[in-house]
Every structure is written in structure tokens, then in C-alpha cells.
Amino acid sequence: MILEAILLTVITAATPLVIAALGELVTERAGVLNLGVEGMMIMGAVGAFAATQLTGSPYVGVVAGILCGGLFSLLFGFLTLTLVANQVATGLALTLLGLGASGMLGEGFVGAPGIKLQPIALPFLSDIPFLGPVLFRQDIIFYMSLALVVGVNWFLFRSRTGLKVRAIGDNHGSAHALGIHVIRTRYLAVLFGGACAGLAGAQLSLIYTPQWVENMTAGRGWIALALVVFASWRPWRVLAGGYLFGAVSIGQLHAQAMGVGIPSQFLSALPYAATIVVLIIISHNRRTTLINTPASLGKAFVPDR
Amino acid sequence: MRIELEKRPGGSRLFSFLSPLLATLLTVVFGGIMFWLLGKDPVDALYSFFIEPLLEVWSLHELAIKAGPLILIGVGLSVCYRSNNWNIGAEGQFIVGAIAGSILPVVFFEWHSPLVLPLMLVMGAIGGALYAGVVALLKAHFNTNEILTSLMLVYMAQLFLDWLVRGPWRNPQGMNFPETRTFAPEAVLPPIMEASGRAHWSFVFAIVAAFLVWFMMRFTLKGFEVTVLGQSARAGRFAGFSSRRMIWFSMLLSGALAGFAGIAEVSGSIGHLQPTISPGYGFTAIIVAFLGRLNPLGIIASGLVLALTYLGGEAAQLSIGVSDKVTRVFQGLLLFFVLSCDTLIHYRIRLVLDRARNLIDGGAK
Numbered sequence: 001m002i003l004e005a006i007l008l009t010v011i012t013a014a015t016p017l018v019i020a021a022l023g024e025l026v027t028e029r030a031g032v033l034n035l036g037v038e039g040m041m042i043m044g045a046v047g048a049f050a051a052t053q054l055t056g057s058p059y060v061g062v063v064a065g066i067l068c069g070g071l072f073s074l075l076f077g078f079l080t081l082t083l084v085a086n087q088v089a090t091g092l093a094l095t096l097l098g099l100g101a102s103g104m105l106g107e108g109f110v111g112a113p114g115i116k117l118q119p120i121a122l123p124f125l126s127d128i129p130f131l132g133p134v135l136f137r138q139d140i141i142f143y144m145s146l147a148l149v150v151g152v153n154w155f156l157f158r159s160r161t162g163l164k165v166r167a168i169g170d171n172h173g174s175a176h177a178l179g180i181h182v183i184r185t186r187y188l189a190v191l192f193g194g195a196c197a198g199l200a201g202a203q204l205s206l207i208y209t210p211q212w213v214e215n216m217t218a219g220r221g222w223i224a225l226a227l228v229v230f231a232s233w234r235p236w237r238v239l240a241g242g243y244l245f246g247a248v249s250i251g252q253l254h255a256q257a258m259g260v261g262i263p264s265q266f267l268s269a270l271p272y273a274a275t276i277v278v279l280i281i282i283s284h285n286r287r288t289t290l291i292n293t294p295a296s297l298g299k300a301f302v303p304d305r
Numbered sequence: 306m307r308i309e310l311e312k313r314p315g316g317s318r319l320f321s322f323l324s325p326l327l328a329t330l331l332t333v334v335f336g337g338i339m340f341w342l343l344g345k346d347p348v349d350a351l352y353s354f355f356i357e358p359l360l361e362v363w364s365l366h367e368l369a370i371k372a373g374p375l376i377l378i379g380v381g382l383s384v385c386y387r388s389n390n391w392n393i394g395a396e397g398q399f400i401v402g403a404i405a406g407s408i409l410p411v412v413f414f415e416w417h418s419p420l421v422l423p424l425m426l427v428m429g430a431i432g433g434a435l436y437a438g439v440v441a442l443l444k445a446h447f448n449t450n451e452i453l454t455s456l457m458l459v460y461m462a463q464l465f466l467d468w469l470v471r472g473p474w475r476n477p478q479g480m481n482f483p484e485t486r487t488f489a490p491e492a493v494l495p496p497i498m499e500a501s502g503r504a505h506w507s508f509v510f511a512i513v514a515a516f517l518v519w520f521m522m523r524f525t526l527k528g529f530e531v532t533v534l535g536q537s538a539r540a541g542r543f544a545g546f547s548s549r550r551m552i553w554f555s556m557l558l559s560g561a562l563a564g565f566a567g568i569a570e571v572s573g574s575i576g577h578l579q580p581t582i583s584p585g586y587g588f589t590a591i592i593v594a595f596l597g598r599l600n601p602l603g604i605i606a607s608g609l610v611l612a613l614t615y616l617g618g619e620a621a622q623l624s625i626g627v628s629d630k631v632t633r634v635f636q637g638l639l640l641f642f643v644l645s646c647d648t649l650i651h652y653r654i655r656l657v658l659d660r661a662r663n664l665i666d667g668g669a670k
Contacts, residue, residue, distance in 0.1 A: 035452065075641070082308050084652070085644040088391055088452070092591055093644060097637025104630040219460050226453045265468035272457040279449040286448050302310055302652075 006250065007134050012208055014246025015145045016041070016200035020224035021231070021238045022148050023196020028228055029156060030189035031169035031296035035091025036076050038221025039098020040194045044069035044201025046102040049109055049212045058117040062141065062202050069198015070191050072098060077190040081183050084300040099215060106212045114210030117141065141203045148196070153235040165189060169294035172301045182301055197221065219272065226275045230282050232292040241278075248274045310652040320649040325596050325603070327649075328642035329610060335638055336631075345625050353624040354617035354631075364616065366502025370574055371612035373507035374399070374566035374586045379593035379604045380511075380518045381559030387522070387599050388535040388555045394440060394455025395563040396587025397462035398433040402564020403571040404466060405432025407578050410492035411474050411485045421492050425568055433564015434557045436462065441556035445549045451556075459587070467580045474578065485578040494573035505573035507566070512605060514562060519601035531555065563587060584615065585633070592640045598647075611636060 020037055027034050034040075047068030052061030076094045079085040117139045125136040156162040168175040168182050176182045204220070205212055223245060231237035252267040260267075283289050333355065337347035358364045378395045385392040406429030409421050439458060444451040469485075476486040494505045522528035534541035534551045541548065571582055593611050597604030618632030648654065 079641065079644055083645050083648040083654075084310065085648060089591075089595060089640070090644050092393060093637060093640040096588060096592070096640060097634065100630065100633025100635075100637045104628055104634055107628050107630060219456070222453060222456050226450075226457075229450060229453070263468050263472060265464040269461045269464045272460045275457050276443070276449070276454050279453060280443060280447045283449045284447045289448060302312065 004130065004134055006254070009250045009253075010243065010246045011134070011138070011142060012246075013249050014242045015142050016203045016208065016220060017224050017227060017245055018145050018239055018242035019141070019148060019203065020197045020200035020221060021227035021242060022145075022152050022235060023193035023200075024224060025228050025231065025233055025235060025238060026152060026156070026165070026196075027189045027193035028297055029169045029233060029294055030165045030186050031172055031294050031299065031301075032080065032186050032190055033087045033091065033298040034073065034076055034080075034094070034190060034193055035088060035225065036073070036094025036098065036221075037193075037197050037224050038217055038219070039095035040069040040072050040197035041098075041201040041204070041221045041224075042102040042215070042217045043072045043098045044198030045205040045216060046106040046109075046201075046212060047198065048202030049114065049205040050105065052115050052206060053109060053112060056115065058115050058206050059140075061115075061206055062117070062199065065198045065202025065205075066195045067198065069201060070195040073190050073194020073197070074187075076194075077187050080300070081186050081190070084302055087298050087300070095221070103214045106214065109212040110214070112212065114205065114212070116210040117206040139207055141199065141207060144199065149235050149239045156235070166294070169296055172296045172299070176301070176303055182303070186301075197224075200224070223271065223275055226279055230278050232282070232288075233294065244278075245271060245274065307657045309655045309657050310648070311655060312652055313650075316650050320646075321598060324646035324649055325598060325607065325643060328596065328639060328646045331642045331646075332635060332639045335642075336635055339631070339634070340627065343627055345627060350621060350625050350627065354621045354635075355613060357620050357624070358613060358616035363502045366504035367616055368609065368612050369497075369504035369508040371615045372608045373505075373511045374570050374583075375590050375593045375611050376511035376605055376608035377507070377514055377566035377569075378559075378563045378587060378590035379597060379608055380515050380601045381562035382590055382594040383597065383599040383601060383604060384518060384522070384531055385555040385559045386535075386594060388531045388551050389538070390444070390552055390555045391452045392437065392440065392455050392556060392559050393452055393591060394437070394457075394459045394587070395559065395590055396583060396585065397455070397459035398436045398560040398563035399567035399570075399583055399587045400459075400462040400466050401436040402429040402433030402560075402567035403578065403582055404462075404469065404567075405429055405435075405564065406568025407474075407485065407488075407571060410488040410572075411578065414486060414489060417489065417491060419491060421489075422494065422572070425492060425572060426494075426565060429568025430561040430565040433567060434561035436564070437556040437560020438553070440560075441553045444556075445552045451552075466578065466582070470578050470580055476577070483580050487577045488572060492572060493576060494569055496573075503574070505569070507569035507573050510565070510569065511608070515601040515605050522601065527554075563590075589615075589636055592636055592643075595640060596643050611639075614639070 020041055024037055044065035048061040048065030051064030052058045076090055079090045080087045119137050119139050122136040126132040156166060164180050165185060168180060168185055172182050204216055227238055227241045230241045249271045252270045256264045256267050333351060337351050340350035341347045382392060382395060406425040408428060409425050440451050440455045443449040443454050471483045474485045476484050494507060496503055496505050497509060530546045533544060534546050534548055538548050571578060575582060589611055593604055593607045596607035614632050614635045618629040621627050622629040
């Protein structure tokens with residue numbers, strides 16, 4: 001029973017990381033580096049919470065979260081794709097604006113009791129001992145996260161459009177010469193990334209801690225960005241990495257609860273320290289990093305006429 | 306209708322001056338719209354946000370207090386960004402600088418000497434530089450992304466400070482408040498003009514630092530190296546410059562300035578350590594650096610503008626009752642407009658009404 005409870009909490013902690021990282025993975029595969037994940041995520045969180053409060057339905061909240069994240073990402077798209085602004089700086093701007101705007105929009109909801117998104121038990125499957133309660137009596141966002149892993153993997157590596165996306169990410173000049181719509185595709189990739197980040201935010205304010213707290217993403221958007229590097233831009237590895245980070249952050253919470261004699265602040269710092277360690281392990285080999293990174297990542301594209 | 310960009314050869318000098326002004330203007334206009342949507346009179350609100358804080362002497366002192374750390378950090382970041390090293394963890398370096406500088410007045414509080422203050426400032430700068438040095442080490446020798454590592458280190462620094470002031474460094478006579486003991490008078494950075502307000506020497510140091518870095522960027526080989534390596538690492542290599550050493554140089558410099566800002570703020574404005582010592586200076590300084598177009602002298606001006614947004618938020622909260630959270634919205638908007646307006650420097654923007662028209666234009670060329 002204890003193992004079951006721990007696994008459930010790990011899943012809850014890992015799901016937003018997996019979703020946000022998958023969205024960013026698609027964006028980066030198209031050659032766009034959007035550092036605004038944290039900002040889009042928190043906009044999704046506040047949008048989802050507000051919509052749930054106003055309508056009473058957390059499902060409306062989920063949709064609102066996706067819309068908020070997606071719309072917010074278009075701001076980034078307009079600046080970096082249409083006005084070719086620096087992607088790093090614009091991503092930071094998106095994060096700063098998102099944190100500020102969500103604080104203002106959410107001010108009226110601080111302390112309001114949240115409405116939790118209830119789990120859906122899948123027929124028959126949820127009756128399997130052990131696996132049933134863990135995997136098949138979950139909320140809809142968890143099911144969506146698994147569908148997204150499979151879907152993104154299929155899209156990028158098995159579909160024609162996915163091939164085009166990867167081509168743009170590796171060499172936007174050549175892709176443009178082949179007649180692929182570089183800017184249009186990148187807009188869609190940015191939008192997808194934003195929608196995923198918004199969904200991840202909705203998970204935070206509807207499931208992980210069903211309430212609104214300012215800055216409640218607490219760096220998860222940045223950890224999602226690190227996950228994409230960790231995963232070498234491959235969807236299945238995002239899943240593995242997300243659960244690894246979920247386990248670390250839940251592990252430290254359990255350690256705090258048990259009182260292991262280490263100051264709680266040091267345990268709270270573990271997920272961030274783990275991120276750095278993982279980045280070192282993944283990145284220290286320059287050659288493999290170079291091969292895995294989309295070659296046009298972060299570079300501006302202006303079609304020549 | 307579509308927007309098309311046409312590259313300007315060499316960029317526009319006119320717009321490199323106009324773009325920050327235009328961005329500020331657009332932010333003010335948008336801010337007015339935002340206040341209007343919140344149900345306030347936009348003119349009234351903008352007046353109390355942007356003008357009122359400038360009308361009283363004590364308030365100008367507060368402006369200098371806020372601008373000091375912003376300029377110090379922003380100047381350091383400008384060197385990083387010009388050399389293409391994306392240090393976004395200045396907030397963490399600020400905190401570690403404050404902690405390192407506070408060792409003397411908190412741990413060795415019984416040592417009284419005129420040397421305490423200068424030593425504190427030096428230790429603060431070293432602390433910040435060492436913390437940024439971690440990022441430099443990771444980037445230069447382990448090839449990790451400095452954006453992610455520097456940001457993770459911010460969270461870790463905040464937690465470390467939290468532990469210190471609640472644990473080993475908590476004031477034994479402090480009624481269990483999470484604070485260190487109050488700094489002795491010789492450990493406090495003195496005010497510039499005590500008669501009129503609390504602005505302390507941090508602001509003067511900031512101006513000096515801005516001029517020194519401006520001189521370095523403009524007249525020394527090191528400054529040239531920063532620019533060349535930032536624009537093309539490959540070209541820099543042919544000139545015999547080392548990207549790796551530039552990572553170290555820019556990170557240590559910006560870390561030292563942020564750390565210095567940290568201890569100056571704690572010593573001059575707060576007087577002890579507490580769980581939160583910065584209203585996000587390290588992040589706001591990113592906006593300062595960009596609004597100042599990464600030019601140290603421009604950063605003096607932009608630091609004052611961003612300092613005004615902090616004061617304006619407080620003033621607007623008092624006089625018209627909007628949340629002081631509008632400050633961060635203003636700051637975010639400002640960065641967005643700066644980045645959009647910078648496009649005007651390098652490109653001509655044309656609105657193309659329809660495709661046919663475009664074809665005719667193309668044929669006529």
C-alpha cells in the first residue's frame with residue numbers, strides 16, 4: 001500500500017514535467033528555443049484555476065489552461081518569428097511577464113479553496129491488482145501525458161509533417177529552399193509548446209496542489225527545459241527523465257516528512273541540484289551533444305526574397 | 306496583410322537611440338490601457354505611477370536605493386550578454402554575495418574595526434564571483450547550458466539563505482524571527498547625504514562601475530575581445546581570443562558585481578540578513594541590461610527607469626489602490642517592447658497588403 005501511495009505521488013509530480021517538456025521538445029525540434037516555459041506554465045495554472053472557480057468545472061479549467069498557455073506562446077512567436085527578436089531574451093521576457101501577470105490576475109483567488117480534477121477509473125483495467133489503482137484510476141491529464149508521449153513520438157519520426165518539422169529544425173535554409181513553410185510551421189510548433197506548458201500548469205493548480213499560489217510553478221518550467229536536453233530531444237526519454245525528476249522531488253518530500261536530520265532546505269534543493277548533475281552527465285561529451293541538438297536551434301530565420 | 310522585414314545594411318543609428326525611448330513610451334501607453342481595464346482613471350494612475358515618486362526628495366533617495374543594485378548587476382550582465390554568455394542567475398549571485406559579505410558582521414560581530422566595511426564589500430564581490438564561477442566551470446569544462454545551471458543555482462542560493470537565517474545564523478536575541486543579528490554601525494554602508502534621505506553609497510559605486518565597464522568596452526583590447534567573441538566565436542578564435550577564457554571573465558565579472566550589489570544592499574538598506582533580501586533585482590537587471598542596449602552608460606538611465614517601476618508600484622498601491630504586482634507586469638511589458646523595437650534597428654518593416662501587390666513590386670525591381 002505504501003509503495004502504491006508513493007508511486008501515485010511520483011506520477012503526480014512527474015506528469016507536468018513530462019507534458020511541458022514534450023511541448024518544448026516539439027518547439028525545439030522545429031529549431032525554436034522558447035525559454036518561456038515557466039511563464040506559459042504559470043499562465044496555464046492561473047487560467048485553469050480561474051476558469052474552474054468561475055464555472056465550477058475543472059474540465060473547463062483544463063481547456064482554459066491549454067488556451068492560456070497557447071495564446072501566451074503566440075506572443076513569443078510574434079516577436080521571434082515575425083520580428084526576429086533574440087529568442088533567448090524573448091523567452092526570458094515571456095517568463096518574467098508570465099510570472100508578473102499571473103500574480104496580478106490570480107490575486108483575487110489566493111486562498112480560495114480549489115476544486116480538484118477527479119480521477120477516472122478505466123473499466124476492467126482499474127480492477128487489476130496494484131497496477132489498476134496506480135495506472136488506470138488516474139485523472140485525465142495523466143492519460144493525456146501518456147498519449148502525448150506516444151503521439152509526439154509517432155508524429156516526429158513516423159509522419160511526413162514531423163519529418164518536415166525536423167528538417168526545419170536542422171537546417172531552415174534548406175527546408176525553405178525545398179518549399180516548406182518555415183515560419184508557419186514554427187508558429188504551430190511554438191503554439192503546441194505553449195499549449196502543453198499550459199496543460200502542465202493546469203495540472204499543477206487542479207491536481208498537484210488544487211489552489212492558487214503565486215509562483216507556484218517553482219522552477220518546474222526550467223526543469224522541463226533541462227529535461228529536453230537530458231532526453232536528447234527524444235520523447236520516450238522525456239518520459240523516463242520526467243519520472244526520474246518526479247521521484248527525486250517526491251523522495252525529498254518523504255525524507256522531510258520522516259525527519260532524516262538533514263535541514264529541509266537542503267532536501268528542497270535536491271531537484272535543482274539533480275538538474276545540474278544530470279546536465280553535466282548529458283552534456284560533457286561535446287560530440288554527442290552536437291549530434292543530438294537540432295542544428296538551427298535558436299537561430300533566427302528571415303526568408304530571402 | 307503580412308509583415309515583411311527588409312535587412313538594413315549596417316543597422317540604423319537613429320533607431321538605436323529611438324528604440325529604448327519608443328519601448329518606454331509603448332509601455333506607458335499599454336500601462337494606461339491596463340489601468341483603464343482595471344477600472345482606474347488612466348491619466349491619474351500613470352501620474353501616480355511614474356511622476357509622483359519623482360516629486361519628493363525622500364522618494365528620489367529611494368529611487369537611488371533601488372537603482373544602485375539594478376545598475377551594478379545590469380552592467381555586469383551586459384558584458385555577459387555581449388559575449389554571448391547567458392547568465393540569468395544574477396539573483397543567486399546577489400544572494401551569495403550578501404551571505405559572504407555578512408560573515409564578518411554576523412559571525413565575527415565582536416570584531417570592531419574601520420576595516421570591517423571594506424572587507425565586507427570585497428568578500429561580497431568574491432562570494433558572488435565564486436558562485437558565478439560555478440556556472441563558468443560547468444560551461445567551460447563540462448559544456449552545460451549556462452542558462453539552466455545559473456537559474457538552478459538561484460533556487461539553491463535562496464534555500465541556503467533561508468536555512469542560514471532560520472538555523473545557524475539566527476539572532477539569539479531576535480525573539481525567534483528568521484533574521485540574523487543587526488549589523489554593528491561600522492558594518493553599515495553610510496548614506497550619501499544623511500540630511501535628506503537614506504540613499505547610500507551603493508548608487509555611487511554603481512555609477513563608477515558603469516563608467517569603468519564603459520571605458521573597458523570602448524577603449525581596451527578586452528572590450529574588443531568581448532564584442533568579437535560575442536558576434537562570432539569563430540572569428541574570435543582566428544584573432545587568438547579564447548572563448549573559454551571569455552566565459553570565465555564575463556561570468557566572474559558579472560558575479561562579482563552582483564555579489565557586491567548584494568552585500569551593499571544588505572549593509573546599506575536592510576542592516577541584517579533575512580529570508581528575502583531582494584525584490585527580484587537579479588531578474589529585473591536583465592531588463593535593465595536590454596533596455597540600456599547593453600551599453601553601460603545606457604544602463605545607468607535604464608536602471609533608473611526600472612527603479613521607478615518599483616517605486617511606482619508602491620505609490621500606485623497607496624494612492625489608487627491597485628496591486629503592487631503591476632510593477633512586474635510593467636517590467637515584463639517593457640522588455641517585450643524593447644525587444645520588438647530593436648527589430649527596427651536592423652530591419653525595415655513593411656506591411657504588405659496582399660500577395661498580388663507583392664508580386665508587382667517584385668516584378669518592378
